[in-house]
Amino acid sequence: MSKEITSRAQDYSQWYNDLVIKGELADYSAVRGCMVIKPYGFALWENMRDALDKMFKDTGHVNAYFPLFVPKSLFEAEEKNAEGFAKECAVVTHYRLKTDPNNKGKLMVDPEAKLEEELVVRPTSEAIIWNTYKTWIQSYRDLPILVNQWANVVRWEMRTRLFLRTAEFLWQEGHTAHATKEEAIEETVKMLHVYADFVENWMALPVIKGVKSESERFAGAVDTYCIEALMQDGKALQAGTSHFLGQNFAKAFDVKFSNKENQLDYVWATSWGVSTRLIGALVMAHSDDEGLILPPKIAPLQVVIVPIYKGDEQKKIVDEKADEILANLKSLGVRVKYDDNDNTRPGWKFAEYEKKGVPVRITLGARDLENSHVEIARRDTREKELIHTDGLAQYVDGLLRTIQRNMYDKAKQYQQEHITEANSKEELIELLDNKGGFISAHWDGTPETEEAIKDATKATIRCIPLDNKQEAGVCVWSGKPSAQRVLFARAY
Amino acid sequence: MSKEITSRAQDYSQWYNDLVIKGELADYSAVRGCMVIKPYGFALWENMRDALDKMFKDTGHVNAYFPLFVPKSLFEAEEKNAEGFAKECAVVTHYRLKTDPNNKGKLMVDPEAKLEEELVVRPTSEAIIWNTYKTWIQSYRDLPILVNQWANVVRWEMRTRLFLRTAEFLWQEGHTAHATKEEAIEETVKMLHVYADFVENWMALPVIKGVKSESERFAGAVDTYCIEALMQDGKALQAGTSHFLGQNFAKAFDVKFSNKENQLDYVWATSWGVSTRLIGALVMAHSDDEGLILPPKIAPLQVVIVPIYKGDEQKKIVDEKADEILANLKSLGVRVKYDDNDNTRPGWKFAEYEKKGVPVRITLGARDLENSHVEIARRDTREKELIHTDGLAQYVDGLLRTIQRNMYDKAKQYQQEHITEANSKEELIELLDNKGGFISAHWDGTPETEEAIKDATKATIRCIPLDNKQEAGVCVWSGKPSAQRVLFARAY
Numbered sequence: 001m002s003k004e005i006t007s008r009a010q011d012y013s014q015w016y017n018d019l020v021i022k023g024e025l026a027d028y029s030a031v032r033g034c035m036v037i038k039p040y041g042f043a044l045w046e047n048m049r050d051a052l053d054k055m056f057k058d059t060g061h062v063n064a065y066f067p068l069f070v071p072k073s074l075f076e077a078e079e080k081n082a083e084g085f086a087k088e089c090a091v092v093t094h095y096r097l098k099t100d101p102n103n104k105g106k107l108m109v110d111p112e113a114k115l116e117e118e119l120v121v122r123p124t125s126e127a128i129i130w131n132t133y134k135t136w137i138q139s140y141r142d143l144p145i146l147v148n149q150w151a152n153v154v155r156w157e158m159r160t161r162l163f164l165r166t167a168e169f170l171w172q173e174g175h176t177a178h179a180t181k182e183e184a185i186e187e188t189v190k191m192l193h194v195y196a197d198f199v200e201n202w203m204a205l206p207v208i209k210g211v212k213s214e215s216e217r218f219a220g221a222v223d224t225y226c227i228e229a230l231m232q233d234g235k236a237l238q239a240g241t242s243h244f245l246g247q248n249f250a251k252a253f254d255v256k257f258s259n260k261e262n263q264l265d266y267v268w269a270t271s272w273g274v275s276t277r278l279i280g281a282l283v284m285a286h287s288d289d290e291g292l293i294l295p296p297k298i299a300p301l302q303v304v305i306v307p308i309y310k311g312d313e314q315k316k317i318v319d320e321k322a323d324e325i326l327a328n329l330k331s332l333g334v335r336v337k338y339d340d341n342d343n344t345r346p347g348w349k350f351a352e353y354e355k356k357g358v359p360v361r362i363t364l365g366a367r368d369l370e371n372s373h374v375e376i377a378r379r380d381t382r383e384k385e386l387i388h389t390d391g392l393a394q395y396v397d398g399l400l401r402t403i404q405r406n407m408y409d410k411a412k413q414y415q416q417e418h419i420t421e422a423n424s425k426e427e428l429i430e431l432l433d434n435k436g437g438f439i440s441a442h443w444d445g446t447p448e449t450e451e452a453i454k455d456a457t458k459a460t461i462r463c464i465p466l467d468n469k470q471e472a473g474v475c476v477w478s479g480k481p482s483a484q485r486v487l488f489a490r491a492y
Numbered sequence: 493m494s495k496e497i498t499s500r501a502q503d504y505s506q507w508y509n510d511l512v513i514k515g516e517l518a519d520y521s522a523v524r525g526c527m528v529i530k531p532y533g534f535a536l537w538e539n540m541r542d543a544l545d546k547m548f549k550d551t552g553h554v555n556a557y558f559p560l561f562v563p564k565s566l567f568e569a570e571e572k573n574a575e576g577f578a579k580e581c582a583v584v585t586h587y588r589l590k591t592d593p594n595n596k597g598k599l600m601v602d603p604e605a606k607l608e609e610e611l612v613v614r615p616t617s618e619a620i621i622w623n624t625y626k627t628w629i630q631s632y633r634d635l636p637i638l639v640n641q642w643a644n645v646v647r648w649e650m651r652t653r654l655f656l657r658t659a660e661f662l663w664q665e666g667h668t669a670h671a672t673k674e675e676a677i678e679e680t681v682k683m684l685h686v687y688a689d690f691v692e693n694w695m696a697l698p699v700i701k702g703v704k705s706e707s708e709r710f711a712g713a714v715d716t717y718c719i720e721a722l723m724q725d726g727k728a729l730q731a732g733t734s735h736f737l738g739q740n741f742a743k744a745f746d747v748k749f750s751n752k753e754n755q756l757d758y759v760w761a762t763s764w765g766v767s768t769r770l771i772g773a774l775v776m777a778h779s780d781d782e783g784l785i786l787p788p789k790i791a792p793l794q795v796v797i798v799p800i801y802k803g804d805e806q807k808k809i810v811d812e813k814a815d816e817i818l819a820n821l822k823s824l825g826v827r828v829k830y831d832d833n834d835n836t837r838p839g840w841k842f843a844e845y846e847k848k849g850v851p852v853r854i855t856l857g858a859r860d861l862e863n864s865h866v867e868i869a870r871r872d873t874r875e876k877e878l879i880h881t882d883g884l885a886q887y888v889d890g891l892l893r894t895i896q897r898n899m900y901d902k903a904k905q906y907q908q909e910h911i912t913e914a915n916s917k918e919e920l921i922e923l924l925d926n927k928g929g930f931i932s933a934h935w936d937g938t939p940e941t942e943e944a945i946k947d948a949t950k951a952t953i954r955c956i957p958l959d960n961k962q963e964a965g966v967c968v969w970s971g972k973p974s975a976q977r978v979l980f981a982r983a984y
Contacts, residue, residue, distance in 0.1 A: 030566055030623050031611065034559035039639060042556045064534045067526035068613075068644055068660050069582075072589070074522055076599045086589040086599055090561075092613065093585045093601065095648040097564070097578040107568045107578055109585065109610055118601055119523065121560075121584065121613070131522050141835065147531060152560055152644065156587040168560050343633065 007289045012233045020162045023292045033160040033167030043300035051202050061146045066128050069119035074127045078252035084219020088156040090121040121154040129175045130249040139258050145177040163280035171275035177267045184268035188244040191272040192225040195240035204295040204407035206415045210463025215447045222246035228462045230415045231284040234436015236462045236489035242272035292357025296400040303336040303360045304353045308346050314366035328393035359403050438489050442482035444475035459488045499781045504725045512654045515784045525652040525659030535792035543694050553638045558620050561611035566619045570744035576711020580648040582613040613646040621667045622741040631750050637669040655772035663767035669759045676760035680736040683764040684717040687732035696787040696899035698907045702955025707939045714738035720954045722907045723776040726928015728954045728981035734764035784849025788892040795828040795852045796845045800838050806858035820885035851895050930981050934974035936967035951980045
């Protein structure tokens with residue numbers, strides 16, 4: 001049995017690492033900053049990916065695949081994008097290793113196999129994709145292009161954390177091309193809503209939809225839309241972004257089209273992405289000191305059945321009942337497992353599945369079965385109840401939906417309780433230090449003030465909420481006039 | 493309308509490239525040897541991937557994800573594997589670009605950001621995975637590990653061809669760990685059968701299952717099992733491999749377990765993979781001079797409906813009928829599209845969907861509809877027939893199955909007609925030059941003879957078929973004694 005999980009109160013950061021590693025989602029690897037996503041963690045990602053993929057396809061998108069490598073000359077073509085990612089990119093310079101003549105059994109880079117042009121391992125794919133779109137787009141009839149890619153990307157982060165910030169991560173990146181500005185903006189906002197829908201309805205995690213301030217924009221974007229979630233320690237986490245790229249990439253890669261009036265114009269672009277970082281958000285938002293708590297809709301395993309018996313006769317009765325429940329639940333589409341491994345005791349199993357966040361546990365005790373009862377334990381509330389075996393599968397199926405809703409409601413309540421208005425510098429600091437969450441405060445709209453607040457408080461502007469109320473006021477930091485409140489928070 | 497497709501007779505190799513590019517499966521990219529998989533090609537890959545993934549899960553495997561990079565010290569640990577891949581690997585040496593002071597707007601590798609240890613972009617993942625398994629495996633209770641990974645890999649090939657041989661490609665790689673040699677061999681063979689099942693029943697492509705000769709083995713394997721398919725030009729194509737790795741990787745990475753007798757032993761390994769190369773095989777095996785011919789079970793689009801009408805009144809009748817047929821086919825799970833784009837004429841559409849290999853075309857002519865008939869065109873045989881609209885969906889659904897079977901049967905017949913025995917050097921050469929296909933011939937079992945045959949004829953031993961007939965004879969090349977015939981062929 002693995003060691004205990006550090007409590008949140010004791011060390012929030014260590015609690016998170018314990019959950020990820022002891023919950024068997026992921027592990028460190030031999031490669032600096034890269035993680036191994038373990039089978040349990042990957043099954044979770046598969047469920048998330050499949051749900052998102054369906055949402056993308058339902059909104060008219062198709063998948064494609066572009067090269068892992070970006071030649072340096074393409075990488076540097078869109079200046080701001082290049083500037084934003086140059087500091088953290090892995091660069092391939094050679095295409096061969098050879099035997100090291102001075103070191104038996106070792107290899108060395110072959111100096112004769114130096115690439116003429118260095119290749120950047122993609123940190124994001126705008127450059128390689130827009131260079132390709134140039135050949136795909138001639139006329140307005142070729143538009144829109146609504147393409148998504150599921151891929152690995154690499155950003156050489158110096159301080160990494162499992163899922164939240166890793167040198168390599170998995171993500172999807174949508175890259176769309178449009179004939180008009182309006183259509184591109186509509187697409188940008190549409191995908192933001194798709195992300196919000198997914199995170200709220202599948203991950204049970206409420207988000208705030210908004211627009212980033214200029215200094216928090218994606219490198220190369222005209223506008224960055226985002227969804228922001230709140231973790232249990234009061235810190236915010238950016239859960240997804242959708243960028244309106246204007247004509248920046250079309251200009252950098254010379255992608256023009258002839259419009260309906262037969263005039264040449266640059267193509268309008270969007271890009272949008274979510275990544276395995278979402279798993280980090282999921283873990284931090286819902287879990288407790290006993291382990292993970294996974295929302296039923298994406299949990300790899302929704303129900304586990306654990307038997308308790310003594311002797312062969314009881315075992316036979318319990319096994320038969322388990323088979324029946326298993327079949328009934330499977331017929332309802334429930335992901336369920338019967339853990340009849342007799343190398344481990346029931347108590348060990350209880351702790352193990354709690355740690356792994358399985359939403360519902362059914363304990364099949366020979367005693368209870370005599371009265372046609374089984375014990376049901378909910379992971380989210382840790383409540384237990386005895387339930388009659390008649391109609392059990394339907395009951396459990398309904399309970400999974402209840403748990404999904406309850407997890408969302410709980411997180412929503414936490415979020416609502418952690419959006420607070422601050423009307424002075426002192427209030428802003430006090431709230432950040434003692435309460436956390438989103439602080440709604442007036443800001444004068446300048447990057448200078450934003451920077452000053454960040455330097456002094458470590459808080460950033462998470463977003464300007466969509467459909468934000470316009471309300472005249474004074475900036476809490478500079479005292480200058482402000483047209484609206486924005487949301488500040490310390491963030492992951 | 494895109495240019496015509498080169499005929500097979502004219503230039504087989506160009507015909508293949510035309511199909512891939514004009515059929516919109518893939519395209520060249522700005523990165524040497526890397527391709528862009530276009531949406532239509534990727535939809536095909538998704539169907540293949542999903543079918544395989546289900547087969548892997550049905551045989552007890554789970555997915556996981558391991559790092560893209562392999563530190564050089566791990567890469568070189570298993571000597572033969574390292575030797576096999578060192579000559580063609582992309583190497584990351586730096587983790588940052590910086591502004592080039594001598595070249596405005598350009599970036600350069602930052603010499604101060606040199607990695608302490610070079611990272612190899614994975615050409616295959618045995619090294620990184622077995623280095624991880626070391627921490628997962630202590631006891632026989634931790635075994636077997638049945639893990640698969642869907643990933644991109646990079647092998648710096650000098651002569652590349654779309655799908656068949658690209659610097660980066662997509663694949664799956666299974667990596668399993670076992671307590672006994674027998675169990676590992678059983679797994680190796682089981683996955684070979686899974687591959688054969690998939691290629692035959694989904695891709696409609698018959699294969700020969702066998703074992704590679706020593707010199708054709710995977711670098712680091714004890715035995716390599718393979719499935720070999722035959723292309724229309726008589727050349728063979730290795731469609732999948734499954735390796736019994738013995739204890740080679742366990743020894744290289746010191747992965748030991750305590751067995752049931754509480755003794756320490758090295759773990760037994762297998763690995764197995766298929767890649768986007770399969771798409772190349774699919775294209776070359778089935779297509780004709782008009783374009784692709786895709787097997788219905790994996791075709792992105794199974795049925796296309798094309799309307800022919802004049803004027804609004806006819807259009808209304810045709811549209812209504814199309815909607816009805818569309819709904820009926822969809823309810824049967826058929827992937828179908830109604831192409832009512834009026835920017836292109838029916839003749840153009842016919843050619844376009846032929847080129848793209850859509851198995852069935854339904855032409856809805858206003859005239860035919862007056863008699864409750866529609867025209868059905870099969871892509872595989874190019875036969876057309878008038879069919880009554882009553883029960884049309886069921887008919888088409890059945891036709892898709894017929895086409896799938898017919899494609900397999902045709903390929904099987906071709907394969908059977910192209911397995912020929914040769915009993916002398918002259919016969920072997922004559923058959924290779926004038927007929928192609930698999931040549932079944934006696935071989936003395938030595939790598940020297942194998943090499944001599946390859947040098948003289950460009951043919952390699954494709955495999956020693958499973959359950960090969962043991963039959964004493966003399967080697968066609970050396971005249972030395974031979975215990976069995978093996979299959980020679982020129983290959984992709």
